[in-house]
Amino acid sequence: MNKSKTYTKDLYKNTKLSDELFADNIKDLYIWSEKYEKENNVKGLYKEHFKWVDSILEMKVIKLGRLQFEVLENIDDLSNVFEETKDFLFVNVHIREGEKLTPEECEKSYDMAINFYKSRGYKFSTVVFICYSWLLSPNLKNILPEESNIIKFQEKYTFFSSNLNEENPQIIERVFGNKSENIEDWEEDTSLQRKLKEEWKKGMRFPMTKGYFIKKI
Structure with a gap:
């Protein structure tokens, strides 16, 4: 996930978007991973959230x-x-x-x-x-x-x-x-x-x- 975050941060920088905006957007990763961990007692993501998380990382x-x-x-x-x-x-x-x-x-x-x-x-x-x-x-x-x-x-x-x-x-x-x-x-x-x-x-x-x-x- 850290590699993906670095890739996304570079996208934001190349688009001249602030670190604050990047930080706010990347919160989605934690929201859905924490939901999974809360319900399963192990870190991860539900398969149904893969596409959504990818769209955040790709800045779509x-x-x-x-x-x-x-x-x-x-x-x-x-x-x-x-x-x-x-x-x-x-x-x-x-x-x-x-x-x-x-x-x-x-x-x-x-x-x-x-x-x-x-x-x-x-x-x-x-x-x-x-x-x-x-x-x-x-x-x-x-x-x-x-x-x-x-x-x-x-x-x-x-x-x-x-x-x-x-x-x-x-x-x-x-x-x-x-x-x-x-x-x-x-x-x-x-x-x-x-x-x-x-x-x-x-x-x-x-x-x-x-x-x-x-x-x-």
Whole structure:
């Protein structure tokens, strides 16, 4: 891993990005390795996280402020949404866990992403930010107040698809920190955990949902 980190640090230096930005981005490696160690009592990574960690090391995904960004090359699932995409830049938005998702910090991140991709030589007049996450699940509006940061985050996005057939719902892993199928094992330390557990028992589901919003330059 140290060799990989050195390679990535060189990428950041060559792009004239700060050591602070590098340090913030490389935290993802520790987040996922610590998760594995916590659950298995040995250092390692889940196979499902290999691709993500590689995208961090290759600087394909970059965290700018609160949010993480990744240029999308394949936009097939948006072909029915946008007829004309000339001078458009499509950017995937990812959300690292463990930090507050305030509207102000998110707005700063979107602007930072635009400036970053301009500095990297991308030519565009319109950016389409796309997010695929449990955080966009429409049913969260049934259990969270309007002023919730999660609901405020959702409000920027137009939803266009949901995964109704998740084998291991991401929301359970992210909110409760495990993949236990036994609902009685789910913690109730936060209001979100309590409300989610209560509604899940009643049959409400919170699917991964994809949404987008457009920002003209």
